[in-house]
Amino acid sequence: xxxxxxxxxxxxxxxxxxxxxxxxxxxxxxxxxxxxxxxxxxxxxxxxxxxxxxxxxxxxxxxxxxxxxxxxxxxxxxxxxxxxxxxxxxxxxxxxxxxxxxxxxxxxxxxxxxxxxxxxxx
Amino acid sequence: xxxxxxxxxxxxxxxxxxxxxxxxxxxxxxxxxxxxxxxxxxxxxxxxxxxxxxxxxxxxxxxxxxxxxxxxxxxxxxxxxxxxxxxxxxxxxxxxxxxxxxxxxxxx
Numbered sequence: 001x002x003x004x005x006x007x008x009x010x011x012x013x014x015x016x017x018x019x020x021x022x023x024x025x026x027x028x029x030x031x032x033x034x035x036x037x038x039x040x041x042x043x044x045x046x047x048x049x050x051x052x053x054x055x056x057x058x059x060x061x062x063x064x065x066x067x068x069x070x071x072x073x074x075x076x077x078x079x080x081x082x083x084x085x086x087x088x089x090x091x092x093x094x095x096x097x098x099x100x101x102x103x104x105x106x107x108x109x110x111x112x113x114x115x116x117x118x119x120x121x122x
Numbered sequence: 123x124x125x126x127x128x129x130x131x132x133x134x135x136x137x138x139x140x141x142x143x144x145x146x147x148x149x150x151x152x153x154x155x156x157x158x159x160x161x162x163x164x165x166x167x168x169x170x171x172x173x174x175x176x177x178x179x180x181x182x183x184x185x186x187x188x189x190x191x192x193x194x195x196x197x198x199x200x201x202x203x204x205x206x207x208x209x210x211x212x213x214x215x216x217x218x219x220x221x222x223x224x225x226x227x228x229x230x
Contacts, residue, residue, distance in 0.1 A: 045158075045166065045209055045221040062123075095165055100177075107213035108156050110177065112165035
């Protein structure tokens with residue numbers, strides 16, 4: 001059974017930093033691209049970032065480019081999102097998501113974690 | 123960037139009804155489109171990918187069609203568990219893999 005468990009969310013002040021982690025199990029982690037998607041309270045889904053299966057390619061939404069860094073450790077089956085220069089508008093539930101297609105970074109998202117809440121407020 | 127526009131924003135329907143939700147891309151995306159269902163307090167669930175391919179385990183009452191700029195999600199006979207919010211998402215280009223704004227399906 002595929003499981004994605006996020007951690008690292010919490011309350012942070014504007015301008016601060018936070019690192020999210022996602023522990024993956026139940027599939028060959030190193031064979032799949034991974035994604036982060038967020039959802040502000042009461043709002044729709046916003047795509048944040050993606051990373052290829054070997055970590056060699058990364059992609060970011062314009063809203064987070066230069067502030068967020070996605071990475072992965074295939075030896076630990078773990079995905080990360082380092083967030084810096086956080087703003088109030090970054091407040092959201094952050095979901096760790098698995099790519100449907102093996103090897104590709106197509107953006108079809110078949111398994112989602114339960115999400116971790118990041119709140120940016122003073 | 124490619125923008126995705128869903129219509130309607132909300133719809134009321136009854137159990138057994140046939141419901142269609144549309145999604146329009148601001149430029150052609152071939153068949154690079156997915157549909158997701160989200161229930162309150164839960165993570166989204168993939169229903170359809172590549173515009174018309176049914177994800178494993180998803181009931182056959184769900185179907186998708188379209189290509190280019192215009193797409194539809196159809197639920198052939200609504201069941202009580204189908205009342206949720208539905209999102210389309212383009213998978214044609216990076217960045218971003220934009221989502222539509224969502225369509226809330228409510229019980230009439």
